[in-house]
Amino acid sequence: MKFSPAPLEAALSAPAEWWQIVAALGPLAVLAGAVLAAFIGWRTLRQSRGGRPGAEAKNAG
Structure with a gap:
């Protein structure tokens, strides 16, 4: 089965809208x-x- 490159070319040719980005x-x-x-x-x-390290000494009061 061969795929046509036409849909890919069409998708890449149009600039993307900001919401798509x-x-x-x-x-x-x-x-x-x-x-x-x-x-x-x-x-x-x-x-x-x-x-x-030393955290206990600070909390000891």
Whole structure:
């Protein structure tokens, strides 16, 4: 089965509208949000464990 390159040429010849570009970046925004949430969670766990050296001395009062 042969595919015609005509639909691809038609899609690439027209400039993309701004909302199409924004929609194409949607998965990247989801990935960035997941990375940010993971970083915040990791920092929260590290803080609750006292992950920094000397953290106990500062909280001792």
